[in-house]
Amino acid sequence: MERKKLRFFRFGFAGVALFASLFAVLVEAGLLSKSPLEGSEIVLSTDKPFDASLVLVTVHMARALKPSQKVYAEFAGSRFDFYPVPKSDQEVYQGVVAIPYLQKPGAYQMVVGVDRDQTKVPLKVRKSTYPSEKLTVDPSKVFPPPNVMPRISQEGKEVSKIYAERRLEKLWSGPFAFPIHSPLTSPFGVQRMYNKQFKGFHKGLDLKAAVGAEVAAPEEGVVRLAKDLYFTGGTIILDHGYGLMTLYAHLSELKVKVGQSVKKGEVIALAGSTGRATGPHLHWGAIVNGVKVNPTELTKVLR
């Protein structure tokens, strides 16, 4: 009995020592790497974002990643892929995290990860206040006629499919420009109440524009949709990479085709009042990983 115990002790001690030295050798040789996020620095453009806004997340890695390792963030059920920042003296990755519209104010934990290694970063979501539009109208005028429902449904699916696609190439190179330089006529997020019922919100912002006014690409991108849709009339969707897209609606003339690359400042369309518009204007929308955000964020937060 005593001898057995002693043997076990000897073997246990030698085993642990052997394992520890082997582990140290493997770590030294880079065969067993430390946790990729250990010692890394995570910087946020803000840790107190409003809903429907963007948080630019920068990760300064303590050590180089393998090409197969992917940096990402998770918030409110969405995953945001990060891109490497070129010309940085160490390994730097950035990602654009979107806070959904009407996200409940309060304390949250945003996940930042490299493969299965994750860390939590505290975020405090602040409450935005949105004006509401109250309209009392004949319900038959609010809802489109039944014969156009298949068209509306098909167009909704087409747009959702585009929003779900990911082009892992960062095409923008700085803050976005406004597509037209004119006053705001309706802000983002206005709550629409038809006959005292919440019927959605204004998913973009309206800029004053006469029929025929030039609409310019706010940054480099690829045209993903350029056609006439029931609600938004002449519509263009640009893909700027990493799930970041912009939408232009009620256009009178489309000057680009699907698949075409556009440069920043290039005229993509002429403004109008097509679709269900109350008058000529440009409706500008911004979508980040399918989350609709205030387009103004693109002009302020992005680098």
Ligand SMILES: [Zn+2]
């Ligand atoms: Zn609008």
